[in-house]
Amino acid sequence: MKSGILIFSLLFSLTACQQHEKQNLQDANMITLDTAQLNAAFDQYREPALFHRRFKHSDVDSLIQNHRKKGALDVELIGKSVEQRAIYKLHYGAGKKVVMLWSQMHGDEPTATMALFDLFNFLTAKGDDFDAARQLIHSQLDLHFIPMLNPDGADRYMRRNAQYIDLNRDARDGQTVEGSLLRKMAKEIKPRYAFNLHDQNIYYNVPGTKNPVSISMLAPAYNDARDINDVREGAMQLIVGMNKLLQGYIPNAVAKYDDTHTARGFGDNFQGWGASTVLIESGGMKGDVEKQVIRKLNFAMILSSLLDIAQERYKQYDAKDYEQIPFNASQLHDVVLRNVDLGTDAVALTSDLAIRRSEVTVGGDYFVRGRIEDIGDLDESYGYDELDAKGLTFIQGKVYPKPLDSVAQLSFDQAWKLLKQGYIAIQVKDVSMDRLHNLPLVVYTQQRYIPVPQATLGGLTNFYLGNGSHFRYAVVNGYLIDLENKPEPGLYKNRVN
Incomplete structure:
Protein backbone atom coordinates (compact mmCIF):
# COMPACT_ATOMS: atom_id res chain seq x y z
CA MET A 1 0.00 0.00 0.00
CA LYS A 2 2.78 2.42 0.95
CA SER A 3 4.62 1.71 -2.31
CA GLY A 4 1.39 2.40 -4.24
CA ILE A 5 0.96 5.70 -2.48
CA LEU A 6 4.59 6.55 -3.17
CA ILE A 7 4.22 5.74 -6.87
CA PHE A 8 1.03 7.79 -7.06
CA SER A 9 2.78 10.71 -5.35
CA LEU A 10 5.71 10.49 -7.74
CA LEU A 11 3.37 10.37 -10.75
CA PHE A 12 1.39 13.30 -9.41
CA SER A 13 4.58 15.33 -8.83
CA LEU A 14 5.87 14.44 -12.27
CA THR A 15 2.60 15.49 -13.89
CA ALA A 16 2.57 18.73 -11.93
CA CYS A 17 6.15 19.47 -12.97
CA GLN A 18 5.33 18.72 -16.59
CA GLN A 19 2.32 21.01 -16.46
CA HIS A 20 4.41 23.73 -14.79
CA GLU A 21 7.12 23.37 -17.43
CA LYS A 22 4.48 23.46 -20.17
CA GLN A 23 3.02 26.66 -18.68
CA ASN A 24 6.47 28.23 -18.42
CA LEU A 25 7.13 27.30 -22.05
CA GLN A 26 3.82 28.83 -23.09
CA ASP A 27 4.61 31.98 -21.16
CA ALA A 28 8.07 32.17 -22.70
CA ASN A 29 6.56 31.92 -26.19
CA MET A 30 4.05 34.67 -25.56
CA ILE A 31 4.60 38.13 -26.92
CA THR A 32 4.50 40.79 -24.22
CA LEU A 33 5.47 44.44 -24.03
CA ASP A 34 6.89 45.71 -20.76
CA THR A 35 6.47 49.28 -19.56
CA ALA A 36 9.69 50.44 -21.22
CA GLN A 37 8.56 49.02 -24.56
CA LEU A 38 5.06 50.47 -24.19
CA ASN A 39 6.58 53.86 -23.36
CA ALA A 40 8.78 53.68 -26.42
CA ALA A 41 5.83 52.71 -28.61
CA PHE A 42 3.76 55.60 -27.31
CA ASP A 43 6.55 58.12 -27.76
CA GLN A 44 7.13 56.92 -31.32
CA TYR A 45 3.51 56.70 -32.46
CA ARG A 46 1.73 59.39 -30.47
CA GLU A 47 -0.57 61.32 -32.81
CA PRO A 48 0.81 64.90 -32.76
CA ALA A 49 -2.33 66.49 -34.24
CA LEU A 50 -4.22 65.78 -31.00
CA PHE A 51 -2.60 67.60 -28.10
CA HIS A 52 -5.46 69.00 -26.01
CA ARG A 53 -8.88 67.80 -24.90
CA ARG A 54 -11.08 70.14 -26.95
CA PHE A 55 -10.36 68.89 -30.43
CA LYS A 56 -13.26 68.88 -32.89
CA HIS A 57 -14.89 66.37 -35.20
CA SER A 58 -13.07 67.96 -38.14
CA ASP A 59 -9.73 67.15 -36.48
CA VAL A 60 -10.69 63.51 -36.13
CA ASP A 61 -12.22 63.37 -39.62
CA SER A 62 -9.01 64.58 -41.26
CA LEU A 63 -6.95 61.97 -39.39
CA ILE A 64 -9.36 59.23 -40.43
CA GLN A 65 -9.11 60.32 -44.08
CA ASN A 66 -5.33 60.09 -43.80
CA HIS A 67 -5.65 56.53 -42.57
CA ARG A 68 -8.09 55.77 -45.38
CA LYS A 69 -5.49 56.90 -47.92
CA LYS A 70 -2.79 54.76 -46.34
CA GLY A 71 -5.02 51.69 -46.61
CA ALA A 72 -3.74 49.77 -43.60
CA LEU A 73 -7.04 50.33 -41.79
CA ASP A 74 -10.41 49.68 -43.38
CA VAL A 75 -12.45 52.86 -42.94
CA GLU A 76 -16.24 52.73 -43.17
CA LEU A 77 -18.77 55.53 -42.84
CA ILE A 78 -21.39 53.78 -40.69
CA GLY A 79 -23.78 56.69 -40.16
CA LYS A 80 -24.22 60.34 -39.35
CA SER A 81 -25.08 62.22 -36.20
CA VAL A 82 -28.20 64.30 -35.59
CA GLU A 83 -26.39 67.26 -37.14
CA GLN A 84 -25.07 65.14 -40.02
CA ARG A 85 -21.50 64.73 -38.87
CA ALA A 86 -19.86 61.55 -40.09
CA ILE A 87 -19.43 58.60 -37.72
CA TYR A 88 -16.77 56.12 -38.77
CA LYS A 89 -15.74 52.59 -37.93
CA LEU A 90 -12.13 51.57 -38.47
CA HIS A 91 -11.23 47.92 -38.89
CA TYR A 92 -7.95 46.07 -38.41
CA GLY A 93 -7.02 42.41 -38.31
CA ALA A 94 -7.96 39.09 -39.87
CA GLY A 95 -8.32 36.96 -36.76
CA LYS A 96 -11.31 35.18 -35.26
CA LYS A 97 -11.43 36.92 -31.88
CA VAL A 98 -13.80 39.84 -32.40
CA VAL A 99 -13.15 42.98 -30.36
CA MET A 100 -15.16 46.20 -30.47
CA LEU A 101 -13.95 49.49 -28.99
CA TRP A 102 -15.85 52.78 -28.92
CA SER A 103 -14.94 56.16 -27.49
CA GLN A 104 -16.41 59.61 -26.90
CA MET A 105 -20.05 58.60 -26.68
CA HIS A 106 -19.92 61.50 -24.23
CA GLY A 107 -18.60 64.48 -26.16
CA ASP A 108 -16.56 65.87 -23.28
CA GLU A 109 -14.74 62.58 -22.63
CA PRO A 110 -11.96 62.55 -25.24
CA THR A 111 -8.92 61.00 -23.53
CA ALA A 112 -9.30 57.51 -24.98
CA THR A 113 -10.05 58.95 -28.43
CA MET A 114 -6.56 60.42 -28.47
CA ALA A 115 -5.13 57.07 -27.38
CA LEU A 116 -6.97 55.23 -30.16
CA PHE A 117 -5.32 57.41 -32.78
CA ASP A 118 -1.97 56.68 -31.17
CA LEU A 119 -2.87 53.01 -31.42
CA PHE A 120 -3.87 53.38 -35.10
CA ASN A 121 -0.43 54.83 -35.84
CA PHE A 122 1.19 51.93 -33.99
CA LEU A 123 -0.85 49.22 -35.73
CA THR A 124 -0.30 50.60 -39.23
CA ALA A 125 3.47 51.02 -38.93
CA LYS A 126 6.03 48.37 -39.81
CA GLY A 127 9.73 47.67 -39.89
CA ASP A 128 10.58 48.09 -36.20
CA ASP A 129 10.87 46.04 -33.02
CA PHE A 130 7.07 45.87 -32.66
CA ASP A 131 6.36 43.94 -35.86
CA ALA A 132 5.87 40.65 -34.00
CA ALA A 133 3.24 42.24 -31.75
CA ARG A 134 1.45 43.74 -34.76
CA GLN A 135 1.48 40.46 -36.66
CA LEU A 136 0.08 38.64 -33.63
CA ILE A 137 -2.75 41.16 -33.22
CA HIS A 138 -3.52 41.13 -36.95
CA SER A 139 -3.58 37.35 -37.20
CA GLN A 140 -5.58 36.67 -34.04
CA LEU A 141 -7.92 39.64 -33.63
CA ASP A 142 -10.75 41.20 -35.61
CA LEU A 143 -10.75 44.78 -34.30
CA HIS A 144 -13.55 47.29 -34.80
CA PHE A 145 -13.07 50.87 -33.57
CA ILE A 146 -15.60 53.71 -33.36
CA PRO A 147 -13.34 56.55 -32.19
CA MET A 148 -15.99 59.29 -31.90
CA LEU A 149 -19.59 58.17 -31.46
CA ASN A 150 -20.92 61.60 -30.43
CA PRO A 151 -19.40 64.19 -32.80
CA ASP A 152 -22.07 66.81 -32.09
CA GLY A 153 -21.33 66.65 -28.37
CA ALA A 154 -17.60 66.68 -29.08
CA ASP A 155 -17.87 69.89 -31.10
CA ARG A 156 -19.63 71.54 -28.15
CA TYR A 157 -17.48 69.73 -25.60
CA MET A 158 -20.59 68.57 -23.76
CA ARG A 159 -21.65 65.19 -22.43
CA ARG A 160 -24.89 64.69 -24.34
CA ASN A 161 -25.73 64.67 -28.03
CA ALA A 162 -27.35 67.51 -29.99
CA GLN A 163 -30.77 66.41 -28.70
CA TYR A 164 -29.45 66.62 -25.13
CA ILE A 165 -29.80 62.87 -24.62
CA ASP A 166 -27.14 60.86 -22.81
CA LEU A 167 -26.13 58.22 -25.35
CA ASN A 168 -24.97 55.90 -22.58
CA ARG A 169 -28.55 55.77 -21.33
CA ASP A 170 -29.96 54.85 -24.74
CA ALA A 171 -28.92 51.21 -25.07
CA ARG A 172 -32.36 49.84 -24.26
CA ASP A 173 -34.58 52.02 -26.47
CA GLY A 174 -32.20 53.29 -29.15
CA GLN A 175 -34.07 56.58 -29.44
CA THR A 176 -31.09 58.54 -30.79
CA VAL A 177 -29.49 58.00 -34.16
CA GLU A 178 -26.10 57.53 -32.44
CA GLY A 179 -27.38 55.08 -29.82
CA SER A 180 -29.30 53.17 -32.46
CA LEU A 181 -26.16 53.02 -34.57
CA LEU A 182 -24.11 51.52 -31.73
CA ARG A 183 -26.82 48.89 -31.15
CA LYS A 184 -26.77 48.11 -34.87
CA MET A 185 -22.99 47.69 -34.87
CA ALA A 186 -23.14 45.40 -31.85
CA LYS A 187 -25.69 43.22 -33.62
CA GLU A 188 -23.71 43.06 -36.86
CA ILE A 189 -20.22 42.68 -35.40
CA LYS A 190 -21.17 40.34 -32.53
CA PRO A 191 -18.03 41.10 -30.48
CA ARG A 192 -16.65 38.61 -28.01
CA TYR A 193 -14.78 41.43 -26.23
CA ALA A 194 -15.69 45.09 -25.85
CA PHE A 195 -14.03 48.24 -24.51
CA ASN A 196 -16.32 51.10 -23.45
CA LEU A 197 -14.05 54.14 -23.19
CA HIS A 198 -14.92 57.16 -21.04
CA ASP A 199 -13.63 59.96 -18.79
CA GLN A 200 -14.81 60.36 -15.21
CA ASN A 201 -14.65 63.56 -13.17
CA ILE A 202 -11.33 64.43 -11.59
CA TYR A 203 -12.68 64.49 -8.03
CA TYR A 204 -12.65 60.75 -7.40
CA ASN A 205 -9.98 59.56 -4.99
CA VAL A 206 -8.69 56.19 -3.83
CA PRO A 207 -10.55 55.55 -0.56
CA GLY A 208 -8.67 56.68 2.53
CA THR A 209 -6.08 58.60 0.53
CA LYS A 210 -5.69 61.94 -1.24
CA ASN A 211 -4.62 60.10 -4.39
CA PRO A 212 -6.71 61.02 -7.42
CA VAL A 213 -8.08 58.03 -9.32
CA SER A 214 -6.25 58.36 -12.62
CA ILE A 215 -7.89 55.27 -14.09
CA SER A 216 -10.96 53.45 -12.91
CA MET A 217 -12.30 50.29 -14.52
CA LEU A 218 -15.38 48.14 -14.33
CA ALA A 219 -16.72 44.82 -15.52
CA PRO A 220 -20.33 46.04 -15.76
CA ALA A 221 -23.08 43.95 -14.25
CA TYR A 222 -25.52 42.40 -16.73
CA ASN A 223 -28.32 42.08 -14.15
CA ASP A 224 -29.49 43.64 -10.90
CA ALA A 225 -28.05 40.74 -8.87
CA ARG A 226 -24.57 41.49 -10.28
CA ASP A 227 -24.10 37.81 -11.09
CA ILE A 228 -20.82 36.60 -12.51
CA ASN A 229 -20.93 34.34 -15.55
CA ASP A 230 -18.09 33.33 -17.87
CA VAL A 231 -18.50 36.50 -19.93
CA ARG A 232 -18.31 38.91 -17.02
CA GLU A 233 -15.53 36.88 -15.42
CA GLY A 234 -13.49 37.33 -18.59
CA ALA A 235 -13.88 41.10 -18.28
CA MET A 236 -12.75 40.88 -14.66
CA GLN A 237 -9.67 38.91 -15.67
CA LEU A 238 -8.80 41.47 -18.33
CA ILE A 239 -9.06 44.21 -15.70
CA VAL A 240 -6.81 42.28 -13.33
CA GLY A 241 -4.19 42.23 -16.07
CA MET A 242 -4.59 45.94 -16.75
CA ASN A 243 -4.35 46.73 -13.06
CA LYS A 244 -1.07 44.80 -12.80
CA LEU A 245 0.28 46.94 -15.62
CA LEU A 246 -1.06 50.20 -14.22
CA GLN A 247 0.43 49.64 -10.78
CA GLY A 248 3.81 49.98 -12.49
CA TYR A 249 2.78 53.39 -13.79
CA ILE A 250 0.45 54.81 -11.14
CA PRO A 251 0.65 52.79 -7.91
CA ASN A 252 -2.35 53.32 -5.66
CA ALA A 253 -4.17 55.47 -8.22
CA VAL A 254 -6.53 52.84 -9.69
CA ALA A 255 -10.08 52.11 -8.61
CA LYS A 256 -13.32 50.51 -9.75
CA TYR A 257 -16.34 52.41 -11.02
CA ASP A 258 -19.73 51.88 -9.39
CA ASP A 259 -21.06 48.47 -10.46
CA THR A 260 -24.76 49.12 -9.92
CA HIS A 261 -26.60 47.59 -12.86
CA THR A 262 -27.93 50.17 -15.31
CA ALA A 263 -30.55 48.58 -17.55
CA ARG A 264 -30.27 51.35 -20.16
CA GLY A 265 -26.45 51.56 -20.14
CA PHE A 266 -24.42 50.23 -23.06
CA GLY A 267 -21.68 48.54 -21.03
CA ASP A 268 -24.22 46.57 -19.01
CA ASN A 269 -26.04 45.53 -22.18
CA PHE A 270 -22.90 44.56 -24.10
CA GLN A 271 -22.02 42.32 -21.15
CA GLY A 272 -25.50 40.79 -21.39
CA TRP A 273 -25.15 40.39 -25.15
CA GLY A 274 -22.17 38.08 -24.65
CA ALA A 275 -19.17 40.43 -24.95
CA SER A 276 -16.69 40.50 -22.09
CA THR A 277 -16.94 44.24 -21.61
CA VAL A 278 -14.42 46.48 -19.89
CA LEU A 279 -15.31 50.03 -18.94
CA ILE A 280 -12.28 52.33 -18.77
CA GLU A 281 -12.73 55.73 -17.12
CA SER A 282 -9.93 58.29 -17.42
CA GLY A 283 -9.84 60.33 -14.23
CA GLY A 284 -7.47 62.94 -12.87
CA MET A 285 -3.79 63.43 -12.18
CA LYS A 286 -2.18 66.50 -10.66
CA GLY A 287 -0.46 68.56 -13.32
CA ASP A 288 -2.02 66.61 -16.20
CA VAL A 289 -4.70 69.17 -17.06
CA GLU A 290 -4.99 68.10 -20.70
CA LYS A 291 -4.76 64.41 -19.73
CA GLN A 292 -1.75 63.65 -21.90
CA VAL A 293 -0.21 61.34 -19.30
CA ILE A 294 -3.52 59.54 -18.80
CA ARG A 295 -3.78 59.27 -22.59
CA LYS A 296 -0.51 57.34 -22.48
CA LEU A 297 -1.95 55.02 -19.83
CA ASN A 298 -4.92 54.32 -22.10
CA PHE A 299 -2.62 53.47 -24.98
CA ALA A 300 -0.52 51.15 -22.82
CA MET A 301 -3.40 49.29 -21.16
CA ILE A 302 -5.43 48.84 -24.35
CA LEU A 303 -2.46 47.60 -26.35
CA SER A 304 -1.41 45.24 -23.56
CA SER A 305 -4.98 43.93 -23.26
CA LEU A 306 -5.19 43.27 -27.00
CA LEU A 307 -2.07 41.14 -26.71
CA ASP A 308 -3.63 39.36 -23.73
CA ILE A 309 -6.77 38.60 -25.73
CA ALA A 310 -4.82 37.51 -28.80
CA GLN A 311 -2.97 34.90 -26.75
CA GLU A 312 -5.77 34.28 -24.22
CA ARG A 313 -3.24 35.13 -21.57
CA TYR A 314 -5.88 36.96 -19.56
CA LYS A 315 -7.31 33.58 -18.56
CA GLN A 316 -4.30 33.10 -16.31
CA TYR A 317 -5.39 35.99 -14.09
CA ASP A 318 -7.48 35.25 -11.02
CA ALA A 319 -10.83 37.03 -11.26
CA LYS A 320 -10.89 37.18 -7.46
CA ASP A 321 -8.13 39.80 -7.65
CA TYR A 322 -10.65 42.08 -9.34
CA GLU A 323 -12.49 42.34 -6.03
CA GLN A 324 -9.33 43.67 -4.36
CA ILE A 325 -9.45 46.84 -6.45
CA PRO A 326 -11.23 49.51 -4.35
CA PHE A 327 -14.27 51.41 -5.54
CA ASN A 328 -14.01 55.13 -6.27
CA ALA A 329 -14.46 57.50 -3.36
CA SER A 330 -15.56 61.08 -4.04
CA GLN A 331 -13.78 63.25 -1.48
Missing part, protein backbone atom coordinates in the same frame (compact mmCIF):
# COMPACT_ATOMS: atom_id res chain seq x y z
CA LEU A 332 -11.42 65.23 -3.67
CA HIS A 333 -11.43 68.95 -4.45
CA ASP A 334 -9.17 71.34 -6.31
CA VAL A 335 -8.17 73.11 -3.09
CA VAL A 336 -8.69 72.35 0.58
CA LEU A 337 -7.77 75.04 3.09
CA ARG A 338 -7.61 73.85 6.70
CA ASN A 339 -7.88 75.84 9.93
CA VAL A 340 -8.69 79.18 8.32
CA ASP A 341 -9.67 82.00 10.65
CA LEU A 342 -13.10 82.95 9.30
CA GLY A 343 -14.30 84.75 12.39
CA THR A 344 -15.71 88.23 12.76
CA ASP A 345 -15.47 90.72 15.60
CA ALA A 346 -18.70 89.25 16.98
CA VAL A 347 -18.22 85.51 16.41
CA ALA A 348 -15.01 83.47 16.39
CA LEU A 349 -14.70 80.71 13.80
CA THR A 350 -11.82 78.53 12.64
CA SER A 351 -12.82 76.07 9.95
CA ASP A 352 -11.92 74.35 6.67
CA LEU A 353 -12.80 75.37 3.11
CA ALA A 354 -13.11 73.16 0.03
CA ILE A 355 -12.93 74.71 -3.45
CA ARG A 356 -13.76 73.31 -6.86
CA ARG A 357 -13.29 74.88 -10.28
CA SER A 358 -15.80 74.22 -13.05
CA GLU A 359 -14.78 74.55 -16.70
CA VAL A 360 -16.63 76.61 -19.31
CA THR A 361 -15.76 75.85 -22.93
CA VAL A 362 -15.07 78.64 -25.42
CA GLY A 363 -14.35 77.18 -28.86
CA GLY A 364 -11.22 75.10 -28.50
CA ASP A 365 -10.31 76.70 -25.18
CA TYR A 366 -11.92 77.21 -21.78
CA PHE A 367 -11.95 79.21 -18.58
CA VAL A 368 -12.79 78.19 -15.02
CA ARG A 369 -15.13 79.41 -12.32
CA GLY A 370 -14.09 78.78 -8.75
CA ARG A 371 -16.69 78.21 -6.05
CA ILE A 372 -16.57 77.33 -2.37
CA GLU A 373 -17.86 73.76 -2.35
CA ASP A 374 -17.95 73.16 1.38
CA ILE A 375 -17.20 74.78 4.75
CA GLY A 376 -16.76 72.95 8.04
CA ASP A 377 -15.01 69.87 9.37
CA LEU A 378 -13.34 68.48 6.24
CA ASP A 379 -10.94 65.98 7.76
CA GLU A 380 -12.15 63.32 5.31
CA SER A 381 -11.83 65.63 2.30
CA TYR A 382 -8.72 66.04 0.20
CA GLY A 383 -7.38 68.56 -2.29
CA TYR A 384 -5.12 68.49 -5.31
CA ASP A 385 -3.66 71.44 -3.45
CA GLU A 386 -3.90 71.56 0.34
CA LEU A 387 -2.85 74.20 2.84
CA ASP A 388 -2.85 74.24 6.61
CA ALA A 389 -3.75 77.90 7.12
CA LYS A 390 -3.47 77.83 10.89
CA GLY A 391 -2.75 81.36 12.10
CA LEU A 392 -3.88 82.89 8.80
CA THR A 393 -6.98 85.02 8.43
CA PHE A 394 -9.44 85.44 5.59
CA ILE A 395 -8.71 88.90 4.08
CA GLN A 396 -10.79 90.78 1.54
CA GLY A 397 -8.87 91.82 -1.58
CA LYS A 398 -8.76 95.35 -3.00
CA VAL A 399 -9.80 96.71 -6.39
CA TYR A 400 -7.10 98.60 -8.33
CA PRO A 401 -8.32 102.21 -8.55
CA LYS A 402 -7.24 103.01 -12.12
CA PRO A 403 -9.06 101.22 -14.99
CA LEU A 404 -7.05 100.03 -17.99
CA ASP A 405 -8.10 100.37 -21.61
CA SER A 406 -7.78 96.61 -22.26
CA VAL A 407 -6.45 93.45 -20.69
CA ALA A 408 -3.64 93.48 -23.27
CA GLN A 409 -2.10 96.42 -21.42
CA LEU A 410 -1.36 94.26 -18.39
CA SER A 411 1.56 91.86 -18.48
CA PHE A 412 1.81 88.81 -16.27
CA ASP A 413 4.61 90.43 -14.28
CA GLN A 414 2.53 93.58 -13.71
CA ALA A 415 -0.46 91.51 -12.61
CA TRP A 416 1.76 89.55 -10.22
CA LYS A 417 3.07 92.77 -8.70
CA LEU A 418 -0.48 94.08 -8.17
CA LEU A 419 -1.59 90.81 -6.59
CA LYS A 420 1.27 90.90 -4.10
CA GLN A 421 0.25 94.44 -3.12
CA GLY A 422 -3.25 93.32 -2.18
CA TYR A 423 -5.06 94.17 -5.42
CA ILE A 424 -7.11 91.16 -6.46
CA ALA A 425 -9.23 92.82 -9.17
CA ILE A 426 -8.79 95.38 -11.93
CA GLN A 427 -11.20 96.97 -14.40
CA VAL A 428 -10.72 97.18 -18.19
CA LYS A 429 -12.72 99.36 -20.56
CA ASP A 430 -12.37 97.48 -23.85
CA VAL A 431 -13.23 93.78 -24.22
CA SER A 432 -13.35 93.67 -28.02
CA MET A 433 -10.28 91.44 -27.89
CA ASP A 434 -10.21 87.86 -26.61
CA ARG A 435 -11.73 87.81 -23.14
CA LEU A 436 -9.76 84.77 -22.04
CA HIS A 437 -6.58 85.50 -20.11
CA ASN A 438 -3.96 83.82 -17.95
CA LEU A 439 -3.44 86.59 -15.40
CA PRO A 440 -3.59 85.88 -11.65
CA LEU A 441 -6.22 88.59 -11.17
CA VAL A 442 -9.95 89.12 -11.46
CA VAL A 443 -10.41 91.26 -14.56
CA TYR A 444 -13.81 92.85 -15.06
CA THR A 445 -15.50 95.36 -17.35
CA GLN A 446 -18.21 97.93 -16.64
CA GLN A 447 -19.94 95.68 -14.16
CA ARG A 448 -19.12 96.67 -10.63
CA TYR A 449 -16.82 94.23 -8.90
CA ILE A 450 -17.76 93.56 -5.29
CA PRO A 451 -14.87 92.24 -3.19
CA VAL A 452 -15.59 89.01 -1.33
CA PRO A 453 -16.20 90.09 2.30
CA GLN A 454 -16.43 86.58 3.76
CA ALA A 455 -16.45 82.91 2.84
CA THR A 456 -19.90 81.75 1.82
CA LEU A 457 -21.04 78.33 0.61
CA GLY A 458 -21.21 78.42 -3.17
CA GLY A 459 -19.58 81.82 -3.09
CA LEU A 460 -16.76 83.24 -5.18
CA THR A 461 -13.16 82.38 -4.40
CA ASN A 462 -11.24 85.65 -4.62
CA PHE A 463 -9.54 86.52 -1.34
CA TYR A 464 -6.28 86.54 0.58
CA LEU A 465 -4.95 84.57 3.50
CA GLY A 466 -2.58 86.44 5.73
CA ASN A 467 -1.73 87.88 9.08
CA GLY A 468 -2.55 91.50 9.67
CA SER A 469 -1.38 93.48 6.65
CA HIS A 470 0.87 90.66 5.39
CA PHE A 471 -0.59 88.73 2.46
CA ARG A 472 0.83 85.19 2.43
CA TYR A 473 -1.48 83.45 -0.07
CA ALA A 474 -4.08 84.55 -2.59
CA VAL A 475 -7.03 82.58 -3.89
CA VAL A 476 -8.06 83.85 -7.32
CA ASN A 477 -10.99 82.21 -9.11
CA GLY A 478 -10.32 78.99 -7.20
CA TYR A 479 -6.55 78.87 -7.77
CA LEU A 480 -4.38 78.79 -4.63
CA ILE A 481 -1.38 81.08 -5.18
CA ASP A 482 1.70 81.18 -2.96
CA LEU A 483 2.75 84.81 -2.99
CA GLU A 484 6.34 83.92 -2.14
CA ASN A 485 6.74 81.74 -5.24
CA LYS A 486 6.01 83.33 -8.58
CA PRO A 487 4.19 80.86 -10.87
CA GLU A 488 4.85 80.25 -14.54
CA PRO A 489 2.68 82.23 -16.98
CA GLY A 490 -0.05 80.18 -18.62
CA LEU A 491 -1.07 78.26 -15.51
CA TYR A 492 -4.39 80.03 -14.99
CA LYS A 493 -7.50 79.83 -17.15
CA ASN A 494 -9.51 82.98 -16.46
CA ARG A 495 -11.91 85.27 -18.30
CA VAL A 496 -12.73 88.97 -18.29
CA ASN A 497 -16.03 89.18 -16.42
